[in-house]
Amino acid sequence: MTAERISAKFEACRSEGRAAFVAYLMAGDPDLDTSFECLKALAASGADIIELGAPFTDPMADGPAIQRAAQRSLAAGGSLSSTLDVAARFRLEDKVTPLIVMGYANPIFSMGLTNFAERAAAAGVDGVITVDLPPEEDASLREALAAHGLAVIRLATPTTTEARMKRVSDGAAGFVYYVSVAGVTGAAVGAEEDIREGVERARRLSGLPVAVGFGVRTGEQAARFACLADGVVVGSALVEEVRAAVEDGAPKSAVKRITVVAQSLSNAISSARIVRSMT
Amino acid sequence: MSRANAWSQWPDANGRFGEFGGRYVAETLMPLVLELEQEYARAKEDPAFQAEFDDLLTHYVGRPSPMYFAERLTEHFGGARIYFKRDELNHTGAHKINNCIGQVLLARRMGKTRIIAETGAGQHGVATATICARFGLPCVVFMGETDVERQKPNVFRMRLLGAEIVPVSSGTGTLKDAMNEALRDWVTNVSTTFYVIGTAAGPHPYPMLVRDFQSVIGREAREQILAAEGRLPDALVACIGGGSNAIGLFHPFLEDEGVRMIGVEAGGHGVNTGQHAASLTGGRPGVLHGNRTYLLQDQNGQIIDAHSISAGLDYPGIGPEHAFLHETGRAEYRTCTDTEALEAFQLCARLEGILPALEPAHALARVGEIARELGPDGLIVMNMCGRGDKDVFSIAAHLGVNI
Numbered sequence: 118m119t120a121e122r123i124s125a126k127f128e129a130c131r132s133e134g135r136a137a138f139v140a141y142l143m144a145g146d147p148d149l150d151t152s153f154e155c156l157k158a159l160a161a162s163g164a165d166i167i168e169l170g171a172p173f174t175d176p177m178a179d180g181p182a183i184q185r186a187a188q189r190s191l192a193a194g195g196s197l198s199s200t201l202d203v204a205a206r207f208r209l210e211d212k213v214t215p216l217i218v219m220g221y222a223n224p225i226f227s228m229g230l231t232n233f234a235e236r237a238a239a240a241g242v243d244g245v246i247t248v249d250l251p252p253e254e255d256a257s258l259r260e261a262l263a264a265h266g267l268a269v270i271r272l273a274t275p276t277t278t279e280a281r282m283k284r285v286s287d288g289a290a291g292f293v294y295y296v297s298v299a300g301v302t303g304a305a306v307g308a309e310e311d312i313r314e315g316v317e318r319a320r321r322l323s324g325l326p327v328a329v330g331f332g333v334r335t336g337e338q339a340a341r342f343a344c345l346a347d348g349v350v351v352g353s354a355l356v357e358e359v360r361a362a363v364e365d366g367a368p369k370s371a372v373k374r375i376t377v378v379a380q381s382l383s384n385a386i387s388s389a390r391i392v393r394s395m396t
Numbered sequence: 397m398s399r400a401n402a403w404s405q406w407p408d409a410n411g412r413f414g415e416f417g418g419r420y421v422a423e424t425l426m427p428l429v430l431e432l433e434q435e436y437a438r439a440k441e442d443p444a445f446q447a448e449f450d451d452l453l454t455h456y457v458g459r460p461s462p463m464y465f466a467e468r469l470t471e472h473f474g475g476a477r478i479y480f481k482r483d484e485l486n487h488t489g490a491h492k493i494n495n496c497i498g499q500v501l502l503a504r505r506m507g508k509t510r511i512i513a514e515t516g517a518g519q520h521g522v523a524t525a526t527i528c529a530r531f532g533l534p535c536v537v538f539m540g541e542t543d544v545e546r547q548k549p550n551v552f553r554m555r556l557l558g559a560e561i562v563p564v565s566s567g568t569g570t571l572k573d574a575m576n577e578a579l580r581d582w583v584t585n586v587s588t589t590f591y592v593i594g595t596a597a598g599p600h601p602y603p604m605l606v607r608d609f610q611s612v613i614g615r616e617a618r619e620q621i622l623a624a625e626g627r628l629p630d631a632l633v634a635c636i637g638g639g640s641n642a643i644g645l646f647h648p649f650l651e652d653e654g655v656r657m658i659g660v661e662a663g664g665h666g667v668n669t670g671q672h673a674a675s676l677t678g679g680r681p682g683v684l685h686g687n688r689t690y691l692l693q694d695q696n697g698q699i700i701d702a703h704s705i706s707a708g709l710d711y712p713g714i715g716p717e718h719a720f721l722h723e724t725g726r727a728e729y730r731t732c733t734d735t736e737a738l739e740a741f742q743l744c745a746r747l748e749g750i751l752p753a754l755e756p757a758h759a760l761a762r763v764g765e766i767a768r769e770l771g772p773d774g775l776i777v778m779n780m781c782g783r784g785d786k787d788v789f790s791i792a793a794h795l796g797v798n799i
């Protein structure tokens with residue numbers, strides 16, 4: 118059962134006394150082949166879990182960095198279908214790194230839930246995050262994915278109260294993605310105390326590992342969150358490396374750039390708790 | 397389910413009109429959307445809320461708007477008798493203000509201190525800026541860059557009213573992009589900010605509450621046409637952007653089986669060209685901006701940019717209740733091209749001395765054929781939902797006139 122790949126990974130990180138490094142990239146950005154190479158580079162540079170963005174024309178929960186990534190991907194012919202193709206290529210070479218597809222509802226509904234679930238399962242995807250499907254609207258997707266053992270990853274945010282967290286927990290699987298700040302991806306990070314409280318509430322009520330994301334850019338921020346949560350998600354900062362490569366006129370250099378940034382984030386996250394316990 | 401409330405029972409508890417509607421928003425917004433639903437339920441039962449709403453509609457907006465017999469157009473088309481419901485005479489020049497008053501009163505009840513809105517033609521932005529000035533609330537309006545250009549008079553009006561305009565350059569810089577940006581702002585400032593959505597779309601409860609606030613149009617129209625003609629009309633006609641003026645006119649007549657309802661979508665360069673804004677005629681169901689509805693989209697579920705000469709209709713979706721009325725067959729939807737709308741605009745100016753906005757000019761372009769279909773015994777009410785002052789510059793440009 119593939120959702121188990123997610124729990125196994127969090128379990129492994131826990132036993133190593135560290136948080137998981139969850140890395141986000143947009144599929145097909147700047148083109149399919151380069152993004153495939155970038156995924157392999159991420160896994161080789163210490164990413165424990167990979168979130169693979171599926172491009173959408175109207176990413177209303179995303180800030181400028183991921184909006185532009187989606188536009189680059191779409192311009193190069195990216196789609197949900199090609200996202201699953203990249204996932205499948207990655208899975209042929211890497212059997213252990215959990216793969217989460219993250220995107221918006223419309224391309225999934227357009228593909229058809231059953232079709233999407235079958236293809237995602239065949240591609241070796243482990244879970245799906247759909248930003249615009251709150252618990253009230255995700256039942257049909259959960260059902261379709263559950264038939265193949267895939268998890269729907271739920272989101273919790275600073276506006277998620279205790280009562281609301283119970284609703285979010287009911288049916289949650291894999292892990293809970295805690296959005297550090299009320300805002301779009303790539304925004305400024307929230308206050309540490311609020312995040313600690315939100316993460317603990319999410320963990321207590323869901324019984325699942327909790328990864329924190331939105332706005333984590335630097336190793337220093339990643340290290341702070343690694344002390345509060347079971348996983349740290351970095352997206353915009355990685356995606357901006359792809360942009361820089363494209364703007365340099367050397368799109369293939371994205372692989373190298375991603376490697377450098379991912380290694381430093383991975384080191385920061387791995388050593389965070391040791392460093393903190395020493396100071 | 398008794399026949400009498402078969403149509404007005406919608407939406408259901410999940411915010412659905414049949415399979416359309418719902419609440420497809422980021423988790424950050426969910427608590428707020430649920431709170432808004434509860435607060436609106438309380439406001440509806442509160443006589444003080446209703447009284448304040450009605451008082452502003454009467455003394456600030458100038459309601460009821462007249463029901464006008466368009467005698468010369470009736471003669472010109474040689475068919476059914478044609479009436480205009482004259483919401484273009486409202487303060488700020490369109491129906492949009494009915495809804496803005498309702499939503500800003502709700503925002504005040506909820507203790508929100510900052511208002512945001514999206515706008516296409518600028519009419520909703522102007523109406524929101526107006527009410528915000530009236531209540532001393534800061535107002536930020538998101539507007540696509542393309543629309544900022546083609547609706548300059550309204551941009552200036554909003555600034556005069558004290559609103560901040562944020563031009564949006566993503567996508568094609570039109571209404572859908574402005575709505576994305578407004579949603580991004582809302583999610584970022586969720587505790588202080590109320591999002592005043594300008595049409596009967598978005599996550600539940602917006603389609604319902606916008607409809608309810610706009611239904612004053614249909615309630616007045618029903619009374620007025622009964623007084624003028626002693627009977628209900630055979631057909632109601634309204635243009636469709638997101639569908640708020642149309643649903644406002646239609647809704648109070650939904651139980652009247654003999655009353656046909658005809659919505660007119662923007663056909664742009666023609667539905668067969670792919671450059672249009674006719675989501676029902678040329679789209680298929682999907683999820684965008686908080687609701688499940690008909691959308692213009694490609695085979696991969698990516699949203700296709702709409703095209704219309706009218707900034708207010710230039711949107712790739714439609715309110716979920718229209719999707720439902722379309723699928724159930726209760727209402728019919730036709731289209732009108734850019735060129736037809738321009739012709740209707742000029743015809744109305746010359747025959748009735750009324751400059752319609754380009755949006756209702758779309759409705760008017762179909763009124764002639766509907767009048768002939770119904771014949772001289774027929775009776776039509778068309779929603780003249782906005783005036784054309786805002787469009788004179790862009791119409792001059794289309795006609796090749798330098799002013």
Ligand SMILES: Cc1ncc(COP(=O)(O)O)c(C=O)c1O
Nearest residue numbers: 519637638639640641708755782
């Ligand atoms: C005068 C006028 N009519 C119609 C519309 C379209 O909106 P709706 O379909 O919600 O009435 C607009 C939108 O800006 C408008 O300004």
